[in-house]
Amino acid sequence: MIPKELLKKIRQLELRTRRLVDESLAGQYHSAFKGQGMDFDEVREYQPGDEVRAIDWNVTARMNHPFVKKFREERELTVIVAVDVSASGLFGSGEQSKRELAAELACVLAFSAIRNQDRVGLVLFTETVEKFIPPKKGRRHVLRVIRDILCHEPQFRGTSVNGALDFVNRVLPHRAVVILVSDFLAETNPSRAEIAAHLRRRAIRSETLGRVSATALRQVSRRHDLVAVQVSDPYELELPSLGRLVLQDAETGDLVEINTSDERRRAAFAERGRRTQGELDRLFRQAKVDAIRVRTGEPYDLALKQFFDTREQRRRHG
Numbered sequence: 001m002i003p004k005e006l007l008k009k010i011r012q013l014e015l016r017t018r019r020l021v022d023e024s025l026a027g028q029y030h031s032a033f034k035g036q037g038m039d040f041d042e043v044r045e046y047q048p049g050d051e052v053r054a055i056d057w058n059v060t061a062r063m064n065h066p067f068v069k070k071f072r073e074e075r076e077l078t079v080i081v082a083v084d085v086s087a088s089g090l091f092g093s094g095e096q097s098k099r100e101l102a103a104e105l106a107c108v109l110a111f112s113a114i115r116n117q118d119r120v121g122l123v124l125f126t127e128t129v130e131k132f133i134p135p136k137k138g139r140r141h142v143l144r145v146i147r148d149i150l151c152h153e154p155q156f157r158g159t160s161v162n163g164a165l166d167f168v169n170r171v172l173p174h175r176a177v178v179i180l181v182s183d184f185l186a187e188t189n190p191s192r193a194e195i196a197a198h199l200r201r202r203a204i205r206s207e208t209l210g211r212v213s214a215t216a217l218r219q220v221s222r223r224h225d226l227v228a229v230q231v232s233d234p235y236e237l238e239l240p241s242l243g244r245l246v247l248q249d250a251e252t253g254d255l256v257e258i259n260t261s262d263e264r265r266r267a268a269f270a271e272r273g274r275r276t277q278g279e280l281d282r283l284f285r286q287a288k289v290d291a292i293r294v295r296t297g298e299p300y301d302l303a304l305k306q307f308f309d310t311r312e313q314r315r316r317h318g
Contacts, residue, residue, distance in 0.1 A: 006147070006150065006151065009150065010143060010146055010147055010150065013103070013104060013107050013146060014107065014111075014143065014146070016104075017104060017107040017108045017111055018111050020108055020301055021108060021111045021112050021115060022115075024301060024305065025108070025112055025301075025304060025305070025308065028305065028308035028309070028312065029109075029112035029113070029115070029116060029308065030116050031308070031311070031312040031315065032307070032308045032311035032312055032315075033077055033177050033225060033311070043056050043059050043067050043068070043069055043070070044067065044068060044070060045065065045066070045067055045068075046060075046065075046066035046067060046068050047068075050068050051068070054068040054069050054070075055067070055068050055069075056068060056069045076117060076118060076119070077113070077116070077118040077119070077176070077177055078118070078119050078121065078135045078172070078174065078175075078176040078177070079109065079110070079113045079118050079119065079120050079121070079135065079176065079177045079179065080120075080121045080122070080123060080135065080168060080172065080176050080177070080178045080179070081106045081109060081110065081120065081121070081122055081123070081145070081179045081181065082122075082123040082124075082125065082164050082165075082168060082178060082179065082180045082181065083102050083103075083106060083122070083123070083124055083125070083149055083181045083182075084102070084125060084126070084159055084161070084164075084181060084182035084183065085099065085124045085125065085126060085130070085149070085152055085154050086125075086126045086127070086154065086156070086157060086158055086159040087126075087154070087157035087158075088159070088183055088185050089102060089183065089231070091233060091236075092233055092296045092297075093233050093234060093235040093240075093296070093297070094296060094297040095297070096296045096297060097296065098183055098231045098232070098233060098296055099149075099150075100150075100296075101231050101294065101296050101300070102149065102181045102229075102231050103146060103149040103150050104300075105181060105229060105231070105294065105300060105304075106122075106145065106146065106149055106179075106181060107142075107146050108304065109179055110142045110145055110146070111142060113142075114137060114138065114139065114141075114142055117137065118137070118177075119135035119136055119137050120135055120136070120137075120141065120142055120145060121133055121134050121135030121136070121145075122145045122148060122149070123164060123167065123168060124148065124149065124152050124154075125159075125160065125161075125163065125164035125167070126154045126155070126156040126157065126158060126159060126160070127156045127157075127158035127159060127160045127163065128155075128156060128160065128163060129163065129164060129167045130152065130154060130155055130156070131148060131152060132167075132171065133145060133148065135176075159182070159185065161180070161182055161184065161212045161216070162212065162213050162216040164180070165180070165216040165217065165219070165220045166216065166219075168220060168224070169219055169220055169223060169224075172223075172224065175223065175224055175225070176224050176225070177224065177225045177227070178220060178224045178225065178226045178227070179227050179229060180226065180227065180228045180229065181229040181231060182228075182229075182230065182231065183230065183231050183232055183236075184212055184228075184230055184280055212280070212283060214283050214286050214287050217283070217284070217287035217289050218286075218287045218288070221287055221288055221289050226287075226289050226290075227289070227290050227291070227292065227307075228284055228289050228290070228291040228292070229291075229292045229293075229294065230280070230291060230292070230293045230294070231294055231295075231296070232293070232294075232295050232296075233295060233296045233297075234295055234296070234297065234298075236273070237270070237273050237295075238266070238269070238270050238273070239260055239265065239266040239269040239270065240260060241260055241261050241266065242260045242261075243259070243260060243261055244257065244258070244259045244260070244261070245257070245258055245260055290307065290310075290311070292304065292307045
């Protein structure tokens, strides 16, 4: 039995995201993702400017007049939303946690998919894949996907993006759109911890970015249309001045005390964060993976629109 408060939350999320899909993103989603191939549609008379290679010579010979074949894109897609539900996703410096933002983004993309008659599936992962929902169509199925993102109680606290990518490659026999939603904060070595939990991750994670393997990203992007959605929080990008704090790492349980009033430490934290982000961006470029960056407490519709616009322009010129 689903608690009433959760049902209310799911319903509110559905209404909010469906409004965004209907009013802003309906056509952009369709243009951004290619179908599986081309289906024959009709034969019509040749018109100036038509591609000569499209001429149907059999019909042309019978009718003694040039005719061309017309094709339409086979639109039905399989969309897999792979969501990182590790313990770091529970953090949010404001009213919204990263996991809640991930659920809302998944909801927007899922409703965009079913509006276009696409199938939607779900992968929830931590340091292992904890849940897999095979792709299906329909509103009820999408609501189940959203419910599971919000309700799932992870068995583990760490993160393995590579493991999730390997699983996706194994279970999807045909080309699909794979949307990978994560903060991309991998495991860390507790003995090297300088700042715990969410506030320390950006300062020490540059060494661990290698664990998000470019090879794993490439293997998936070669077979599927892989899109990385990086969910972060403002406090992970710049250390706030809040005095001396005792913090706990969400994934390891480590406790550490830090003086956040130290300007030099905050500056070093921000600099390491920029360097780490640059390394992650290079990793995506090397693997030829499109990326969307969103933050808790900030509107995400502009980031989605920019992504869809970029995709549409690339298709027109590609």
